[in-house]
Amino acid sequence: MTLQFQDAIDFVxxxxxxxxxxxLDNFGIHKADPPPxxxxxxxxxPRGGVSGVIHVSGRKVCEWGEPQRADLTFSIAKTYLAMLAGVACDTGLLKDIHQPVHLQVPGIGFExxxxxxxxxxxxxxxxxxWEGSCFGIPDQVDRYRxxxxxxxxATGVKGEARPLQRPGSYWEYNDVRINQLALxxxxxxxxxxxxxxxxxIAQPCGLSDNWKWEGYANSWVDIDGLRMQSVPGGTHWGGGMSISSVDQALIGQMLLNKGRVGSRQVLSADWVQKLQEPCNIAPWYGMLVWLNTQRDISQAASDSSYFCIGAGTSFVWTDPEKELVAVVxxxxxSQINGFCERVCEALA
Known part of the structure; x- marks a missing residue:
């Protein structure tokens, strides 16, 4: 089956x-931030080389590179935060996603x-x-990103003090605010x-024990008398999620199956659907996933596709129309569409 996708594999x-x-010096995205x-x-x-996995109709059909290697996945960790928010909703811990955050978690910067x-x-x-600093990093660092x-x-210069808008009225990709969500x-x-x-998530999806999610040296907090490390939704300033391509494909398959793995409902189908609902002011984005509704990410992928994307670049492409999960x-x-084109040709 790998031969069917060899052109796509060779391309990436x-x-x-x-x-x-x-x-070394050219690894990471913190270098683009204003000092300090x-x-x-x-x-x-260190990272591995290009690797990946493709699932079609619920079955792994090919893999390449070092698919078992746990590598940093940068902003794909954002989607994992959205999944944890789903766990909180499904279990009744998170009462209402439309409620102000401070009503359930007072005292951490939402007052x-x-x-x-x-x-x-x-x-x-x-x-x-959201305005403030999270573990010493001000949200301004990622304004105008x-x-x-x-x-x-694109407008403005990254890191400048863009005037803030009313919450809910302006879309901006901002890792400090994501870290505040994680907190x-x-x-x-x-x-x-x-x-x-x-x-x-990991155990119900059948993941290996080869992943890890790490925070910062200064992201420890005390809760109920216990010392816990808050983890970021990426690796902008280090830390974050290291995970293999194989494990990422298993998570993607769970989402493609509307939250189910075998007979177990890992996430509710309702939450999985919410992940994919376009933001009303940013229709290319759902809940910490990128949407292909306007074919902005890939002209070849279906408009029902959604992508988890991390700097570097790593991505997970889930295409319900094609019953496809692909990890690269x-x-x-800039080559995401080229890969998608070749996979679509292989499936035609």
Whole structure:
């Protein structure tokens, strides 16, 4: 079956990211931040080469590279935070995603007049406009940030003090606000998020024990007298999720199956659907997933496709129309559509 997808595999392998495999000076995205925030706060480690896995109709049909290797996955960890929010909703721990965050987790930076308007949904859709610092990094670092996958034009200079809008009225990709969401979820669960992820996502999906989710040296907090590390939704300043292509494909398959693995409902079908619902002011984005509704990510992939994308570039492509889950690690982000085109041709 691998031969069927060999052209797609050869394509991404021919477009390996320029990032150093040894994680030297050109590895990571913190370098683009204004000083003094252009430094690492958590661990990173060397990466492997281009690797990946493809599932079709619930079956793994091919893999390449080192698919069992646990590599940093950067912002794909954001989607894992959205899954944990789903666990909280499904179990009744998170009462209402439309409620202001401070009503359930007071005392961590959501109380002032502006931030008191921020809801869980705002954080999950990156429309929160939350203002403040999380573990010493101000949200301003990622103001005016622009990614190639978003439909809005670039304006301003990253890190400048863009005037804030009313929460819910402006979309911006901002890792500090994502880290604030992770901190809020930690206080909501009152357990380390990697423990919850292992129990509620990793083990039910059949993941290996080869993944790890790490925080920063300064991201430890005390909850109920216990010292816990808050983990980030990416590796912008180090830390984050290291996970294999094989394990990422298993998570993607669970989502494709509407939250089910075998006879077990890991996430409710309702929550999986919510992940894919377009944000009303950013229709290219759902709840911490990128949507292909306007074919902005790939002209070849169906418009029902959604993507988890991490810097580097790694991505998980889930295409319900094609019953497809594809994971690619360490290719150039500009080549996502080229890979999708070749996979679609192989499936035709």
């Amino acid at each position: 392998c021919a477009h390996e990211t320029s990032w150093s495999r040894e994680n 925030w252009n430094q690492l706060l958590g661990p990173i480690h 002032d007049t502006h931030n008191a308007q921020v809801t869980w949904l705002h954080l999950l859709q990156q429309t929160s406009e 622009h990614l190639q996958y978003q439909a809005t034009p 809020a979820l930690l206080h909501l669960f009152r357990r380390p998020l990697p423990e919850v992820f292992k129990e509620r 690690r360490w290719t150039e982000g």
